[in-house]
Each structure stands twice: as C-alpha cells, then as structure tokens.
Amino acid sequence: MVSVATLGSHCALQVLKGAKDEGFKTILVCEKKREKLYRRFKFIDELIIVEKFSDILNQEIQDKLKQQDAILIPHGTLIAQMSSEEIESINTPVFGNKWILRWESDREMKEKLMREAALPMPKPVTDPKDIEKLVIVKRQGAAGGKGYFMAANEEDYNTKRNQLISEGVISKDETLYIQEYAAGVLAYLQFFYSPLTNELEFFGVDQRHESDIEGLGRIPSEQQLKSKKVPSFNVIGNSPLVLRESLLDEVYTMAENFVKASAKLVPPGMNGPFCIEGVYDENAQFSAFEFSARIVAGTNIFMNGSPYTTLIFDEPMSMGRRIAREIKEADTNNQLKNITT
Ligand code: ATP
Secondary structure (H helix, E strand, O other), X not given: OOEEEEEOOOOHHHHHHHHXXXXXXXXXXXXXXXXXXXXXXXXXXXXXXXXXHHHHHOHHHHHHHHHOOEEEOOOHHHHHHOOHHHHHOOOOOEEOOOXXXXXXXXXXXXXXXXXXXXXXXXXXXXXXXXXXXXXXXXXXXXXXXXOOEEEOOHHHHHHHHHHHHHOOOOOOOOOOXXXXXXXXXXXXXXXXXXXOOOEEEEEEEEXXXXXXXXXXXXXXXXXXXXXXXXXOEEEEEEEXXXXXXXXXXXXXXXXXXXXXXXXXXXOOOOOEEEEEEEEEOOOOOEEEEEEEOOOOHHHXXXXXXXXXXXXXXXXXXXXXXXXXXXXXXXXXXXXXXXXXX
C-alpha cells in the first residue's frame, strides 16, 4: 500500500489530514525546529526529522520513503527552498508533474506558458527605463511576495532597489522581474485536474493578505507620505472569496486553456492541483499575474470543503483529501504512473 509524504510547512497539515481520511499512512519530512508543532497532530503517522528540507535528496531519506512506497506531495516550500534541478532529481514519485514546477519558478518560462494558455496578463517591462505606469517588481521563484516593491518610474525603481539591497532584503546581482501593476480585486482561483477522468474541478477562491502593503492602507495619507519604508507583499494568511456567478464560465475556460497549454508544452501536463492568480478590474476583466502548478496554501481555508466543492462532492472535500482520493483511485486501477512523475 502506498503512503503519502510531504514537507512540514505550507499546507502539510491539510495534505496529511486528507491522506489519513482516505486511509493512507502519512509521513512528514520535518525540520527539527518544527517537530514540536507537528507532533501535536495525531493523523501524522511518522516524522522523518531533517536539518533542512533539501536533506530529502539524501540517499538515506529517499530509501526510507521508498521502503514505504511514498508519494511526495509538492507544495510552495519545496519550490521556495529547492532548485528546479534538485526537485527534478528526487527519486520518490512526486504527485502531479514535477517538470512543470520549473515553469512556475522561472519567470520567462512562466510567461510563455501563460501566453500559450491565452491568459490575459499585465504587461511585463523589460527595462527599468521603460517604466511608464505603476509597476510591481518581483524576485524569481516563489518568494511569497517578500522583497517585492512598486515603482512609478526608473528613478523610483532605482531608489527602492538600492534601499532594499542596502537592507539586505534583495541581493545586488539578483535579476528582478518588472510587471505593470494591475489594480482591482485579488482572486486566487484554485483547481484540480484529473488525468484519470479528464475532468477539471473548480475548488475555490481565496485572497492573500500581505504585509505590510495592507497595513499601509490603514494609516492616514499624511503618515504614508512621511514613511521611508518600502512596503513589501509578504504573505501572512488567506481569506475566502466567492465570485459573482456570472464570472464562473470564464473561470473554467481559463483553467481549461491552461490545462491544454500545459499538455502541449510540459508533458504530461497540468495534473492535480493548480492555481491561477490575478486581479479583477473595474470591468470585471481578469488579469492573471501568476500561476502555481501545485497545491497553494490558500486551499488551507477549505479543509472542510468550499462553497464550490459542495457543488461537486456530497462530502467535505479539501484539496489535500482530493489528492489522496486521486492516489487511491489510481492505485486501485494500476494507474499510479499516470498521476506521478
Ligand atoms: P507565490 O508565493 O504565490 O509563488 P510569488 O512570490 O510568485 O507568489 P506573486 O504571486 O506574483 O508572487 O506576487 C505576490 C503578490 O504581489 C500578489 O499576491 C499580489 O498581491 C501582488 N501582485 C503581483 N503581481 C501583481 C500585479 N501585476 N498587479 C498587482 N498586484 C500584483
């Protein structure tokens, strides 16, 4: 019988609770400093304690996972803390498509895939000289918004970049990605695509709460103007959102296009959970600034199901549980190879 493993961070609790509910043995690869936290949860059957997450590449840990027929569920921490090469070299079967995670981490590849999926995107700006409208400046990979900043023109860009370098937030030789700022209502659209049934499921919507950009909105403009601090987009938590029903058709279409584009550019395609992240403007037009090709932490809101999963399943269904259900189905029908890489 296969078991389900993940790294101790991000959405590990949801993933392993879901796996337990579906009858799997659960394994957490856990950093020493978090052991106390995770031991509180009885649905975690085994903790493999490591110094750092990349120790998962050590033969000894891979052997332990192999002995238990573990399937590793990737999440944002794996991407944030390991390089694409390291992720691709993991011998343990990874749920979904581990090759697509490189497309999530590399801004140029990301843009290419989003373009292929015909997702409407805020315009990228290749040179700080060309900044004409308000832009957001981002770092590579899943930095969780840390060190991101807004700039109105080249001078503003240079001042803020230099300030963040001197504060040690970003490094001097870091390549930054500049994109036009899209103003509106944030919406992170969560999906699951099953290659077993060829069906796309819309799982829910969340919004990220980011510090200290949100804090800035709570102080009067007089103090805002006096502040010399460059506000960041460091994610602190998430809250749920339901969309106007008239927007749902387009939501499905965007995700279907994304699944098709992924199948074309990154075989075996976008299997399992993913998220399209963006902003609805004043005309309810969506602009996607990002995708995540794996489970997102915003699904943690819906551990007991979301308004949208209620429409699909007659039982509480979290994304973690949905993943485990897919593994169970595939295992029963001898199709584990079709849902892992
Ligand atoms: P993740 O942790 O999801 O991988 P990330 O580090 O790749 O995130 P983004 O999701 O691209 O970063 O951006 C972080 C935050 O910055 C977003 O949640 C959003 O608030 C803001 N943001 C990013 N791009 C834009 C944009 N073009 N217009 C407006 N806001 C944006």
